[in-house]
Amino acid sequence: MDSTMKDAPPEGKGAVPVTKDVGNAEAEKFKDEANKHFGKKEYKLAIDSYSKAIEMDPNVAPYFGNRSFAYLRTEMFGAALQDATSAITLDPSYIKGYYRRAAAYMGLTKFKLALRDLEAVVKVRPNDADAKLKHQECKKIVQRLAFEKAIAVDEVKVCVSSTISVDEIDVETSYTGPRLKDDKLVTKEFLVDLLETFKRREKLHRKYAYQILLDIKAYFEKQPSLVSVNIPPESKFTVCGDIHGQFYDLVNIFSLNGLPSETNPYLFNGDFVDRGSFSVECIFTLFGFKLLLPDHFFLARGNHETETMNQMYGFEGEVKAKYSDQMAHLFTEVYNYLPLCHLLNDKVLVMHGGLFSKDDVTLDDIRKVDRNRQPPEEGLMCELLWSDPQPERGRAPSKRGVGIQFGPDVTDNFLRHNDLSYVIRSHEVKPEGYEVAHDGKCITIFSAPNYCDTMGNKGAFITMNGRDLNPSFVSYDAVPHPDVKPMAYANRLMSLFT
Structure with missing residues (x-):
């Protein structure tokens, strides 16, 4: 994977399609319009235009992947998750879909599921340093949470406030x-x-x-x-x-x-x-x-x-x-x-x-x-x-x-x-x-x-x-x-x- 995969912008005009059906010209027009909005950080307008492209041709994975990215920018992690999943369903080889879905899962603090998607990316792109780094960091979080759960006890947790003596601080x-x-x-x-x-x-x-x-x-x-x-x-x-x-x-x-x-x-x-x-x-x-x-x-x-x-x-x-x-x-x-x-x-x-x-x-x-x-x-x-x-x-x-x-x-x-x-x-x-x-x-x-x-x-x-x-x-x-x-x-x- 080249360096542009790291939070790359939405696929623009001339991008290599990852689905067999590149969609009709009207859908591409809305997609290009959406990309311009995205570039201007007009994310809600971008979402509207991506949605119109999807209505015109619902079989193009990048349309869903792009809209997923725009949803991520507006912290709509549930919608981003749904779109990323739709993109992956349309094209299981669409790597950006796994990135988008992993980011959505992290926004929802579902780190095990995020790790699963990052593992899929690393499997396909074993030499991609960016993917490996994200995978390693996510794995650390999952391991830490598992460790914390394992050492948790049923005893009443001591309040931090009860352990602090302000008078003793100089x-x-x-x-x-x-x-x-x-x-x-x-x-x-x-x-x-x-x-x-x-x-x-x-x-x-x-x-x-x-x-x-x-x-x-x-x-x-x-x-x-x-x-x-x-x-x-x-x-x-x-x-x-x-x-x-x-x-x-x-x-x-x-x-x-x-x-x-x-x-x-x-x-x-x-x-x-x-x-x-x-x-x-x-x-x-x-x-x-x-x-x-x-x-x-x-x-x-x-x-x-x-x-x-x-x-x-x-x-x-x-x-x-x-x-x-x-x-x-x-x-x-x-x-x-x-x-x-x-x-x-x-x-x-x-x-x-x-x-x-x-x-x-x-x-x-x-x-x-x-x-x-x-x-x-x-x-x-x-x-x-x-x-x-x-x-x-x-x-x-x-x-x-x-x-x-x-x-x-x-x-x-x-x-x-x-x-x-x-x-x-x-x-x-x-x-x-x-x-x-x-x-x-x-x-x-x-x-x-x-x-x-x-x-x-x-x-x-x-x-x-x-x-x-x-x-x-x-x-x-x-x-x-x-x-x-x-x-x-x-x-x-x-x-x-x-």
Whole structure:
């Protein structure tokens, strides 16, 4: 295999066909159009054009392989998996199909299945260094997981938080960053200093980092899975979506909209970390403001506040690089206690992902969810973190491979059943940073502009007042950041595919 096989772009005009039927001219036209969109990173437009090519000629493996690649770029791992499998079914010798399917399996953290596809590639291309490297890295993950399972015992696992004594950690005289005082309370001055420290690319001392984590864990342990938020009639309230480790864009939100305060409350709706390489700075900023303003600053769990996602997409690696393994495990404990959603003035429900695979789910059902765990692959907790809206009525399997897709009728029924006005969710990149769907009853907000330095999208946040809860949207562009690429701390195997 030549070097172009390493995450090669979609097959373009003039590529050697791998199926006997190269399709008709109209299908090739749509394929070429899709390739141009892909080259411009217009992945959703590329998916639409590849789909038209497939409609014209459903017997060409690269059409499915190309669309699979575009789905991977938009993190629709379930759809990418299905297309890669279709490509392989059409042409078992289509090597890119195995690459695409392996990447999709990894996105779904199904490493054994990914390894099986990479083994197929290595068998056909034994001298391909790139394939061998990916195979070896995937094999290491599978072996590590098997080892961890083998040594696991039924005894109660000791909490990392119980093993940490902050008082025994000394602060070196050379440390010039912010310090928590003897009462250990976070102050506004501490946080302003912390932001400036992070801008200079300096670290918060581990003593204070541990203190913040222990304090925030103790706070979240006492919170319900569904948090009720009261917004006074004339008060402003801001809702932000995914941040994904883009610290300098987080600081820009505060520049545009003001620092959090009792008169300027915020809700950040999950996916604070991963992918972006300043996740540590983001999470300590957010946790610090939560401790300063517990009744005016709110945080919800996203699908990336989970152990397996953090292991693959960079947060765990970043914490280990900047602090320690112990702290990475402590973060996992803290994330398990993050609330799952928020209810604004009893009328607007805010969750990271979306709605449910069954009817008649109530707010009380959500309140009863036991969230102190890693999310399961189905059920209310999973769907709150993973589901997405669709324009069609009804429900459909998720293109992500986890959760579901839900239509406007599902949204209507849920709102009516629970006497709600609309829902806000995040979880999806949108060109303007937001999208209003389902006749205004399902709003998506995404606050990481130019996501992963590749998507070209704007970020956005929502502002409203407590009187009518009518949403207003502010979109903004990405700001410059230091020359550290996204996924810099990601698992080696995942970075090989991205």
